[in-house]
Amino acid sequence: MRDSPHQAYPLAPSNGYPRSDMDSLSPEEEKRKKRIKWAIYITAFSVFQVMVILVFALVIMKVRTPKFRIGDIRIQTFDTGNSASPAFNMTFIAPIRIKNANFGPYKYDASSVEFTYGGVPVGQAAIPKSKANFRSTKKLDVTVSLSSASLQSTSGLASELSTGTLTLGSQGQLDGKVEMMLIFKKKKSTQMNCTVTFNVTTKSVQDTKCN
Numbered sequence: 418m419r420d421s422p423h424q425a426y427p428l429a430p431s432n433g434y435p436r437s438d439m440d441s442l443s444p445e446e447e448k449r450k451k452r453i454k455w456a457i458y459i460t461a462f463s464v465f466q467v468m469v470i471l472v473f474a475l476v477i478m479k480v481r482t483p484k485f486r487i488g489d490i491r492i493q494t495f496d497t498g499n500s501a502s503p504a505f506n507m508t509f510i511a512p513i514r515i516k517n518a519n520f521g522p523y524k525y526d527a528s529s530v531e532f533t534y535g536g537v538p539v540g541q542a543a544i545p546k547s548k549a550n551f552r553s554t555k556k557l558d559v560t561v562s563l564s565s566a567s568l569q570s571t572s573g574l575a576s577e578l579s580t581g582t583l584t585l586g587s588q589g590q591l592d593g594k595v596e597m598m599l600i601f602k603k604k605k606s607t608q609m610n611c612t613v614t615f616n617v618t619t620k621s622v623q624d625t626k627c628n
């Protein structure tokens with residue numbers, strides 16, 4: 418009968434109501450079906466909302482540690498002594514990179530990057546207070562002058578220079594805050610720890626490693 422309502426009720430008015438349900442279900446059953454329909458809608462909507470909140474919490478609001486790195490150094494002057502009188506003087510432009518993957522700016526305080534030889538400071542570069550924008554990399558080029566004058570012992574330098582390389586470290590820390598949605602702030606610090614190897618013969622950068 419429900420398969421062919423037109424034959425069973427040829428004069429049923431075409432007033433826009435769903436034909437078979439209106440005709441064959443009792444009012445209670447009709448109500449029950451509606452309630453089930455609503456329950457399904459509400460459940461689906463709640464699940465959708467929970468998913469939206471989870472994505473928001475896990476992806477958007479997750480506070481990631483910005484990356485603090487040194488890029489490809491551009492050497493300006495590079496003078497080295499030999500193994501008999503081990504020494505170096507150099508100036509270069511160091512591209513500092515602060516990569517912020519957060520959905521909000523990273524505002525950091527003034528800081529510095531220290532350059533070391535065998536763990537001993539041989540020069541430094543100032544990092545002015547600034548910010549890395551929403552999902553972007555702040556780039557700043559600093560000019561650095563380094564000299565072996567402050568090394569107490571040059572025996573390590575003598576043996577390294579005899580192999581034709583010079584290895585420097587660059588260390589630093591930025592302290593700042595990631596600002597989410599303009600209201601919520603989270604303190605974040607990030608460290609730089611890079612090693613740069615120079616080729617003394619060609620006076621060029623042979624390798625840059627950061628961890």
Ligand SMILES: *[C@@H]1O[C@H](CO)[C@@H](O)[C@H](O)[C@H]1NC(C)=O
Pocket residue numbers: 496497498504505506564
């Ligand atoms: C480095 O600079 C100092 C001071 O200017 C100078 O006395 C020294 O000879 C230089 N060393 C080298 C290896 O160029």
Ligand SMILES: *[C@@H]1O[C@H](CO)[C@@H](O)[C@H](O)[C@H]1NC(C)=O
Pocket residue numbers: 580581582616617618619623
């Ligand atoms: C320095 O660079 C030259 C030219 O690329 C290369 O022949 C030499 O082996 C390098 N020195 C070291 C210590 O790697």
Ligand SMILES: *[C@@H]1O[C@H](CO)[C@@H](O)[C@H](O)[C@H]1NC(C)=O
Pocket residue numbers: 588610611612628
């Ligand atoms: C920097 O990295 C070197 C190895 O690449 C490691 O030996 C050293 O402990 C690190 N320093 C800091 C301050 O993390």
